[in-house]
Amino acid sequence: METLVADIWRSTPLVLLTLVGLIALLVEGSGKGRAAAVYWISLVGTIASFVLSFLSLNTEEAAFNDMILQGGYAAFFGMIFTASAFGTLILSRSYLRRLHTERGEFYVLIVFAAIGMMLMASAIDLIILFLGIEVMSICLYVLVGFLRTKLTANESALKYFLLGAFTTGFLLYGIALIYGTVGSTSFRAISAAFPAVSNQPLFLLGAAMLVIAFSFKVAAVPFHMWAPDVYEGAPTPITAFMSTGTKAAAFAAFVGVFLGAFQIAGSKLSEVIALAAAASMIIGNVVAISQSNLKRMLAYSSIAHAGYMLSGISAANREGETGILFYLATYTLMNLGAFGVLSWVEQKDDTKLTFDDYAGFSAQQPFLAALLSIFLFSLAGIPPFAGFFGKYYVFLAAVKADLTWLAIIGVLTSVVSVYYYLRLVMMMYFQPGGATVEEPPAQMAFIAVTCAAILVVLFGIYPSLIVDLTKEFLNI
């Protein structure tokens, strides 16, 4: 009993967010027209959980019979997830009100999805990893198809669901085979047994199936085909959530298993991941050029970014891990910001999402155009914005791990990516036209996106602000 209480105290960010989600659900169920209350409760919950995560950054302790590892790594990711959920909540509110479909369940599901993500990042047992992935995915299936009278929303929800459930099968088979060879699902036991079992074909097959499942979740080539369609069909704030929080959660699990439980440096698994990284960078960036829909363009760009981060995993050294953490933190900010501006320009019926719809945007809305430009420059990896250092760290890690070819592909494809990001900037500044936002963005959303832009610049100038936080994580 005492250990149980101690464990709960150790996991306050997670427990608090769960309680807030349950309270929000009760409030929603208590009567009609409670959506606003649910929104505020969820918002406060994510902020509180963010603060608690920040406070527990310096300790790393296992809890609940070695099922989860709280603090440190989990706390760092907890900050990313709660920040992402916070931004999504704010963007959703104005988006849903514009469509007259505001419902409290939407906010509750965002909170539940964030809980699943936190479980994925804190798992040190494959069972929790599996359950975390499922909690997150089930909420996302619903959120993607939430606008249920819209056909594209139904279709993309079905696509996401069927492919997601299909990969769950592979994930489980992978877990089962690893369990069979190691005799346990705990990361500690797997880590201890790794030198002995790493050459057994049964174990390798299990690990390969985990690579397939995680590649699907991070949207890496060749398991990326769902991303553009689902990103396009989902409500724009949820697209932002999927490309930031979900991606970060999938990478948290990927890094946790492949760098925490396994020691893959220089192994076959590392080579496989390097190939997936290279393919994601090339295909993501090249296909993004030919997209005319901005949501699809950002979907392919997110595939390319998954590739950059995978090169950090493939490098399998401390630099790579730090690089991925830095990359994810900053990528969350810039992608949330970019989708935020997009959701303001977007009209009710999914229009105004092409490049041409942004002609002359800077003349009408100089400040919003400047914000979007900051995010795009950062996504392109142009210094001094934060996106530059993210790429710098992961490519440096690849070079240190003798994967210079991967770093070269990364740099070359980054140059390609500049073309399509800057195309939008050119459109806003140098093309005559009357693009504008129909109604001004809600104040909170506006402030949040502005803060994201400021942070993107700040972390670009002082990357050590984040890098110093990420020392000595993941001591399973």
Add this chain to the structure above:
Amino acid sequence: MNVETIFFYLLGAVFVGSALMMVTRRNPVIAALYLILNFFCLAGIYLTLHAQFIAVIQILVYAGAIMVLFVFVIMLLNLSDERRLSEAISFKKIVAGGLSVALLLELLYIFVYRKTDLPTLNAERSIEIGTVESIGRHLFTKFLFPFEVTSILLLAAIVGAVVLAKRRLD
């Protein structure tokens, strides 16, 4: 050959056969019924592994709840009309089939030729761990945390299903 072995091979044959029938049927209702048969056989196979509790749950949850939901939805949507369904063979499907067969061959190779990697039967323990008592004790001690997580999972699923499928919200 003793009775148990005969029983096992019979179940195994029906298990694989009903799976094959399920994926090849045109009418979803018939496919669902084959899947239920498949689940019953699986419950029998669990018994040969002394996993009594899992065997009972298999029938209660899978055959009894999940498959009833499937059949119910098929009936609700009136999907047994076969003319709506077309199943053409395409290049993609051939590639998919080829890859699946490759995966199967790899699995077979590993299971048959690398059996030294596999654990050997722990008969006494296996009888011990499959009982309701053992499952219950572990579920509420070591595995309490994942057990609590499933409650969040189910809650999210309930909320989601209502939001998506209820005829009229509010």
Add this chain to the structure above:
Amino acid sequence: MELQTYLLLSAVTFIIGVVGVLARRNAIIVFMSIELMLNSVNLTLVAFSAYLGDVTGQMLVFFVMTVAAAEAAIGLAIIIALFRNKQTVNLDDINILKW
């Protein structure tokens, strides 16, 4: 019975499920094939659990069943929502579902 027999049985049905997902175009049958895959994995887990004399595998089966039930509810809800708008569950009639 030897462990491989169980593992082979499970591998064969798992692959039947995979082929079903990739080859069939009826959303409900694709979904049932996924359920078949999950069940095959459960067999692998229970077999390993019995042969290792370790309870973790059976615990995981327990959780897989919960997840399968949750997924069934959500998946069928999505299919119903789609059917209300389009009157089809054939994946070929659905524009963005080409994969």
